[in-house]
Amino acid sequence: MNRDDEPTTGWRSVYGDRITDEKSRQADRSEAAAATESGSLPQLSRSASLRSEGPGRGRTADRSASAEPAGQEPNATTTSVPAVRRRKPKVLLWSFLIALSLVLVMVGGALFYVWNGLRPTAAASSPVKFTITSGMRAQKVIELLEEQGLIRNAFLFSGWLKLEGEGSRFQAGEYELTPGMTREEIVAKLNEGDTVAAQTIKFTIPEGFTVPQIAERLAEKAGVDKEKFMEAANKPELWTGSIWTKGLPTNADLRYPLEGYLFPDTYEMKAGSTETEVINRMLAELDRKLDQLPEDWLSVMEDRGLTVHQLLTIASLVEREVVVDEERPIVASVIQNRLKKKMPLQIDATIQYLLDKQKERLLEVDLKVKSPYNTYLNQGLPPGPIAAPSLKSIEAALYPDQTDYLYYVTKKDGTNTHLFAETYSQHQKNIKLSEKNAVQ
Numbered sequence: 001m002n003r004d005d006e007p008t009t010g011w012r013s014v015y016g017d018r019i020t021d022e023k024s025r026q027a028d029r030s031e032a033a034a035a036t037e038s039g040s041l042p043q044l045s046r047s048a049s050l051r052s053e054g055p056g057r058g059r060t061a062d063r064s065a066s067a068e069p070a071g072q073e074p075n076a077t078t079t080s081v082p083a084v085r086r087r088k089p090k091v092l093l094w095s096f097l098i099a100l101s102l103v104l105v106m107v108g109g110a111l112f113y114v115w116n117g118l119r120p121t122a123a124a125s126s127p128v129k130f131t132i133t134s135g136m137r138a139q140k141v142i143e144l145l146e147e148q149g150l151i152r153n154a155f156l157f158s159g160w161l162k163l164e165g166e167g168s169r170f171q172a173g174e175y176e177l178t179p180g181m182t183r184e185e186i187v188a189k190l191n192e193g194d195t196v197a198a199q200t201i202k203f204t205i206p207e208g209f210t211v212p213q214i215a216e217r218l219a220e221k222a223g224v225d226k227e228k229f230m231e232a233a234n235k236p237e238l239w240t241g242s243i244w245t246k247g248l249p250t251n252a253d254l255r256y257p258l259e260g261y262l263f264p265d266t267y268e269m270k271a272g273s274t275e276t277e278v279i280n281r282m283l284a285e286l287d288r289k290l291d292q293l294p295e296d297w298l299s300v301m302e303d304r305g306l307t308v309h310q311l312l313t314i315a316s317l318v319e320r321e322v323v324v325d326e327e328r329p330i331v332a333s334v335i336q337n338r339l340k341k342k343m344p345l346q347i348d349a350t351i352q353y354l355l356d357k358q359k360e361r362l363l364e365v366d367l368k369v370k371s372p373y374n375t376y377l378n379q380g381l382p383p384g385p386i387a388a389p390s391l392k393s394i395e396a397a398l399y400p401d402q403t404d405y406l407y408y409v410t411k412k413d414g415t416n417t418h419l420f421a422e423t424y425s426q427h428q429k430n431i432k433l434s435e436k437n438a439v440q
Contacts, residue, residue, distance in 0.1 A: 117153030118160060123180030129196065131174045138167035141190070150177050150186060157183065166191070174198060199271040205282070207264040207390040208319045210353070211256040214388070218278060222269075229275040233258045238276045241283030244290070244308045253372040253383040255353075260312040260385020261286055289391050297398055313381050314397040315389035320349035323416040325392055330420060332400035334408055343406065345375040353386040412438035 128148045132141055139158060146154040161167040166187050173195030177186060188194075203221040205214055211233055218224035232238050233256060239245045248257055262279065263286040269278065290297070290308075301311055314335055322328050338345055350373050351366050352358055359366070367374070373382040389397075407427035408418040412434050419430035 114156060117156035118183065119152065120182050121149055121152055121179045124178065127176045127178045129174060129176050132170060132172045132190070134172040136170075136172065138170060141167075141170055145186065148177075149179055150181065151183065161187070171195070200268050201271050201273065202266070202268045204266040205262070205264045205388065207393075208387045209264060210387055211259050211262065214262055222273075222278070224275055224278060229278070232275045232279055233262075239280065239283060241280030242287045244287065245283060247308065249309060249384075251383050255373070255384075257384075258283075260316045260388060262388055263289055264388040264390060290394070292391065293395065293398065300398060309384065310381060311394065311397055312389060313385045315393040316385035316387045317345070317347055317349060318396050319389040319393040320352070320387050321347060322393070322418075327418055328393055328396035329399065329401040330403060330405065331408060331418070332396040333403040334405045334420070335397075336400050337404065337406055339380065341406070342379060344377075344379050345381070347375050350375040350382055350386055353382075409434050414439045 128150060130144055130148050132144075138161065142151070142154045142158050142161070145151045145157070151157045158167075160183065164187075170190040171193030173193055175189065175194070176196045177189065201222040203218060205217060209217065212230070215224070215226045215229045215233075218229060219226040236245065236248070236257065239258070242261065245258070245261060248261075258279070262282040265282075265285055267278075267281060267285075269281060273281075294300075301308070306314075314332065317335060318328050318332050322331050335345060335347075348362055351362055351369065354369050354371050354373050355366070367376045370377070372378060373386065375382060403420070404422045405420040407421040407424065407430070409421075409427065409430045411417050411419060419434060421427040421430050
């Protein structure tokens, strides 16, 4: 029990302060342990403070102090130390972000480079002309497109062509493209061969023209040099257009070797064609026209004992003598009949050929001109053709009518037809009839 003479500061145990002090010590130990785990020491409890301040409690305090765990100083002041936190690895994060940014920039730059290199060039109103020559490789064409400002980047364009499987179908020719066209439009034009129509010269050689007349017409209509044309027409080594010129006779009597071989027709050729090119083009047309004859034309010609040169010679006589197509086979029959009988042909057209200027009426003196082409003085065919025959005249010479006519005379009634006769006396009558019906 508490003593009456001791002041009371609260409830006391019947056992005195021992129990209370023991509990206080246990509480202090618990707080110390907790403080050790948290890194700080607790402050003294309020009861301990009161005991140390209370009167007559020195011993109790001493005992309490002596009861503290060994190695711990009593009533020692402890400083609270905060825990050290580790920093997050921000350096790695920033390194990753920077590297990612660089990759994105590089990829974006590459994509822009490709896009910019493949997009159309700046549009322009004026077209650009360029030429793809035969056998030119696709890569060379691409470089040419870049040079002409039609594409931006030849390297990228070439890669795009390979991915698309294009470039192998480009066609040769002269093209006209406009800056600003898409690559698909450019490739489509080159694949289709959508070329620009080249400047051409167009001329017509009438049937029955001679070599000098042809040269004159070409000089007038096609800008061909007349003298150069005549020179080329006398150089066999330049003639590559026809296989039939290989068999031309080396006859010094021929006035013009290519007479009758330059086929009369309407031609269209590239502007600036040379005289030799024009000649070979006309020779090639002769071969093409002969190929249009019936399939048996060669055997028929051989059966008649004729060469192509002789066939063209007869055809040229028919061409110069006849105007109406229906009469061509008849006149051809007269020529054939007279040749069989070994009679002079006596064709006025051969005399006209000797004269540099055509005459409306031949005189007696003209019929006596000494020349292999004079069929009044010489028997048989002249040395060669006297003009360029048409296909109809060639057909007539190859397939003449079967007649007994030996003579013919031109009607003078304006019909451009003839009167035919088997005998000389009948022929004389026809001459008188023609004069009687002459148009005044």
